[in-house]
Amino acid sequence: MARQNPPSRQQMRIRIAQAAARLMAEDGIQDFALAKRKAARQLGAEQMHNLPTNAEIEAELRTHQSLYQGEEQVERLRVLRRQACVVMQLLARFNPYLTGSVLAGTAARHSDINLLLFTDSDKDVELFLLNQRIAYQRGEKRFRFGDTHRVVPVFHLQHGGPADVEVAVFPTDAIRESPRSPVDGRALPRARLADVEALLG
Numbered sequence: 001m002a003r004q005n006p007p008s009r010q011q012m013r014i015r016i017a018q019a020a021a022r023l024m025a026e027d028g029i030q031d032f033a034l035a036k037r038k039a040a041r042q043l044g045a046e047q048m049h050n051l052p053t054n055a056e057i058e059a060e061l062r063t064h065q066s067l068y069q070g071e072e073q074v075e076r077l078r079v080l081r082r083q084a085c086v087v088m089q090l091l092a093r094f095n096p097y098l099t100g101s102v103l104a105g106t107a108a109r110h111s112d113i114n115l116l117l118f119t120d121s122d123k124d125v126e127l128f129l130l131n132q133r134i135a136y137q138r139g140e141k142r143f144r145f146g147d148t149h150r151v152v153p154v155f156h157l158q159h160g161g162p163a164d165v166e167v168a169v170f171p172t173d174a175i176r177e178s179p180r181s182p183v184d185g186r187a188l189p190r191a192r193l194a195d196v197e198a199l200l201g
Contacts, residue, residue: 009050012043012045012048013048013050013051013052014052016036016040016045016048016051016052017036017039017056017057017059017060018060019039019042019043020032020036020038020039020052020057020060021035021057021058021060021063022039022064023038023039024057025064025065025068025069025109026108026109028108028109028110030101030111030112032058032183035057036051036052036057053184054182054183054184055184058104058106058183061106061108062105062106065106065108073105076107076109077102077105077107078200079162080107080111080113080163081098081102081196081199081200082200083113083161083162083163083165084102084113084115084165085193085196085197085200086161087113087115087157087159087161087165088193088196089193090132091115091128091167092193093119094117094119094124094169095117095118095119096115096116096117096192096193097116097117097191097192098113098114098115098190098193099114099115099116099188099189099190099191100112100113100166101114102163103189103190103191103196104183104189107163111163112156112163112164112165112166113161113163113164113165113166114165114166114168115165115166115167116167116170116190117167117168117169117170118169118170118171118172118174118175119169119171120171122153122169125155125167126138126155129157134158134159135158136156136158137155138154138155138156139153139154139155140152140153140154141154141166141168143168143179143180144180144182144185145177145179152168152169152170153168153169154166154167154168154169155167155169178190
């Protein structure tokens with residue numbers, strides 16, 4: 001029997017990207033770094049330094065969803081974007097924007113809905129949630145702006161829809177400067193309520 005040559009670095013890079021995409025699509029992993037580390041471990045490539053980029057993994061994720069979850073993905077996006085619209089209407093006073101995988105079209109089976117709010121007081125957001133009797137957990141999240149990072153308060157809402165909603169709260173004047181995308185490092189895509197409604201047709 002002829003011996004099979006081990007895969008080249010580029011072949012292994014592609015295989016890791018595909019395996020990471022499958023983990024994100026099927027197993028609910030939302031963090032790119034975690035998905036690629038787990039994929040590398042599954043493929044016996046833990047020591048590989050030239051791992052695929054987040055953009056390469058996202059491209060494989062789109063391919064996987066198109067091939068194996070076509071109708072399911074279309075319906076998932078419709079349901080999650082509709083839920084996002086409901087929450088954005090509720091939080092309208094805080095200038096909500098949709099971002100993340102629900103906007104990008106790559107939301108997987110366990111993805112959260114990611115919103116950005118712009119207001120001068122995160123306490124006002126918390127008081128509003130309390131008055132509306134919306135269950136939440138408070139935390140923090142780090143966003144990259146250029147070469148620096150900024151930690152902002154976040155609220156994880158259990159709003160009663162199919163997905164949890166992560167709300168990151170920025171100062172009002174931060175609306176002019178977009179944080180960087182974890183996928184490609186460019187300005188994080190974001191959409192107002194009217195734009196999300198337009199996606200729903």
